[in-house]
Amino acid sequence: MMAVTAAWRNQFGWRMRARLKIIPSIWLRLDLFTPQWGYVLRSVLAAALALGIGFVCQVEMPYSAASTVLLVANASQGAVLAKGFWRVAGTLVGGIVAILLMGLFAQTPALFLLAFGLWLGLCTGGAMIFRHFRASGTAVAGYTIGLATYGSLEHPDTSLEHALGRIATVVLGVVCLAVVAALSSARVSPSRFHAGFARLIGAVGRVMTTKLSGEARRDMAPAVGLVPELFALDDLLELASAESAEVALRAGAVREGMAALLAGLVGATAWSSTGPLHPIIERAASRVRQAVDTASEALNSIDGVEQARASIAAARHDLQALVVEAESLEGAEKLDVPIQLDRMIELAEDYEAALVGLARLRSGRRGARRSYRFHRDWRAGLDNGLRSFLAIVLGGAFWIATAWPDGSLMLLVLAPYCALLAMAGNPAAGAVEFVKGTVVAVPASFICAFIVLPQIDGFPLLIVALAPFWIAGLYATTKPKFAAASLAYLVAFNTLVGAANPMTYNFAAWCNQVCGWLAGVIVTLLCFRIILPRNPGKEAGRIAGKIRDDVLAIARRDGRWDRHAWEHLQHHRLSRIALALKGDPARQRLMMEDGLAGIHAGRALLRIRNTLRQNHFPATALSLTLAVLADSKSWSLAPAEAANTLRAIAELLLSANSGDPSAQGPVHQVAVALADLSSLIGAHPGFFALAESA
Structure with missing residues (x-):
């Protein structure tokens, strides 16, 4: 018996020692001094600060200030400052519009939803036109209508209070995060x-x-x-x-x-x-x-x-x-x-x-500044704006028809997700990630709100209880694979827990919120798959058509073209084609090669235009060159014939002006550029035969 007991103790001791050996390795991997953990801890500190100040100032929905921190948080101090600025600007504009709409349509919910949909559609389309954080600021201005009026649609007399409360929580969250980031992070x-x-x-x-x-x-x-x-x-x-x-x-x-x-x-x-x-x-x-x-x-x-x-x-x-x-x-x-x-x-x-x-x-030398343009996809802006408009109108109609008490929460989720996902490379895939993040947030919020929080009292313990859930989501945002899902998780978790002072634990209300939130993300996914679904191939073809149109514009219209500025726009279009066709490498390669050929054709035309402006260019050669450029519309109708014609004109220019020494230089340059253009059109007939502005 003693031998058996000793053997069991030895085996048990060996297992415990093996498990204890794992702890140092886990601790070593959990390096709290890495940039990722620095970003996570800064964000948690800023969220706790925003929540605490929200309690002290007794703002409405103080947890919304913490949600703002979690949404704006970024490892880069520059991103925090830029995102925060444009988020505040968008919230201010959206808050003002929300107050106006409530004042005009408080007694007519159908007209309010129609106006909300129009404003959201306009802002979603605008977000597709602007770049960097200006785009996100425009999207924020659109969906702030729903956030600023949430809870006041049934009580219009409180609309001003709700709108100002929303603006206050956003400003509070942005300021807290900016201060923490400025004091605890480097400008890298x-x-x-x-x-x-x-x-x-x-x-x-x-x-x-x-x-x-x-x-x-x-x-x-x-x-x-x-x-x-x-x-x-x-x-x-x-x-x-x-x-x-x-x-x-x-x-x-x-x-x-x-x-x-x-x-x-x-x-x-x-x-x-x-x-x-x-x-x-x-x-x-x-x-x-x-x-x-x-x-x-x-x-x-x-x-x-x-x-x-x-x-x-x-x-x-x-x-x-x-x-x-x-x-x-x-x-x-x-x-x-x-x-x-x-x-x-x-x-x-x-x-x-x-x-x-x-x-x-x-x-430190500033030098001259050129004006560079970026591609603005107006068609994509129209499609995304129309989708957001239809999503709000149809969702609002369902809410009114069913008289669902928490239908406004569905719209509160639907509006920002439609606007933000429209700017993503693959909106439908992003919507799936949002669904995943929301599904994870539901049990996490239940555990926190109904098991952990009832056992504690006081703000310090509240932060101790919330911090692990925040940390898990924030750390997941550092992994590109889980970034979208983790953002959806953080927002849903914070809202479903609804940390307030005093806390109320209403299971029925929580279930209604869960249903509204899940309905919002699921309807968002359906919108991106059913209403004007994104077609990357068609989008890439439309952008390629814009490159081709700009090339032909040089041939048809004389002017002083800045080569670098003109090319910069085409380069941005190439990058958009590459991103649109990321999932189809074979087609991406083909369209990128065609686009590059188009840019080289534009270069050849620019060389021709610059040479034709020289005073000593022969009149006969000038009229012949201008005639072939004026006929550039035929290049897209019959590329093979156009290539042969351009080559023949190039050879004719050389032979016709071989005896004039003063004209040989510029005429030779034009002939060379025409021959270059001929070879490009002949090698890429499909690109030049694209339907205009396809």
Whole structure:
């Protein structure tokens, strides 16, 4: 018996020691000093501060201030400041509109819901047009109507009180989070932007050298993958500008360098031909590769930007000498070689301009500022706005028809989710994540509200009880896979628990709230799958059609075009195509190649337009060139015939002006650009045959 007992004790002791050994490893993985845990703990502290001040000031629904903190919370101080500012601005605008609507339609719920739907649809559509946190601020202005009037629809006399209470809780949450973030977090976005800009300059340089060396000439994957990264860098510039006044002052000059870097990346994609290169092109490619390699090595040092610029400038000067040599060629080489030289010179100019942008960021020189445009998808804005309008109207009609006491909660959930998910890349998938997060929040809120909270008393213990649930959700937001679900969980949990002073524990009311919240997220999912569902392929085709239309606009309309500004808009469209077709790599690759070809066609047309403005351009050649440009509409009707016509016109220009030395230079440039345009249209007939503004 004693032997059996001893054996059991040994076995039990071994198991306990094994379990105790796990504790240090778990603790080591739970490093509370990592940036992720710093963000989580700051957010919990700010939420507790907002909730406490809400109790002291006796604001209506103090837990809403904590919810604002959890929604605005971000690891970046710049994101906290920018998101907070635009959230407050949107809430102020939405609160004012809510007061006006309640004053006009308090006695007619149907008209109020119609006006609410129209305002939400307008703001949802606007959110698709604006960029960065301005978009989220516009969405907030739309759905604040429901939040500001929640609880006052049955009692219109309290509408002003509810609206002001909503504004107060949002301002309280934003201010608490901003103060905590400012006191406990570092401003890291400027340094991250510096490092990211330098890294992407090096990455584009590697794409250039790979293309120019003849390796993987048809492999577009590296260039295609860098386009969205470069526009993500623009988002980081927005955060750095919010954190640093110096970066904000130089943002325009820096954005010029980023636009030039995108142009250089696109220029590198032109090297997709196979076979041996002409000796002149081989020398030019070798010279550019050498300069880019030297620049990349110089960028590794702190003060190497000027050295890198000097290397690229010297290479560009050498390429100009090769252009003079290429003018003496005969036959087909007289057109084909200068085309490649022109592209290579543009490549060097763009890479040098990117280095200038990096130098201005580091030196403090602001430089001139261009006006850059971004793609605004008005059709997507119309579709999303109409969907939000129909969702509110249909949801409101169901509420009125059924006389459901908690139907207003369904609208309170439906409005923000329709507006916010419209800005997501895959709204239907995001709605599924919101459903998952809400489903998890239901049992969590029950445990907290009916098992934990009745056992405690006092604000410190309240925070101790709420903190684990907040921490779990906040930590999940640091994982991209669970970010959307965790945000839905945090908002639903906070609202369903409804921490107030004094607390009331009404199980029936909680069940009604759960039904309203679940109905809201489920109806949101149905809206995105049934009402005007998003079609990524059609969206990408529409954007590609805009690129093609802008290319043809250069041919049809004379004017002074800024190449970098024009290309920047097309680059943004390329990034939108890449994001829209992320789930279809084969089609993404095809449409990106077509879009890049369109940009190169635009470059050729810009070279023609710039050359035609020269005073000594021959009148006969001018009229012939303008005639072929005016006929650009036929390029999309018969691309193959258009390619042959452009090539024939290029050869005719060269032969007709071969005896005039003063005209040979500009006419040769136009002929080369027409031949370049001919090859692009012939290689990508499907792109140029797109239905206009498809």
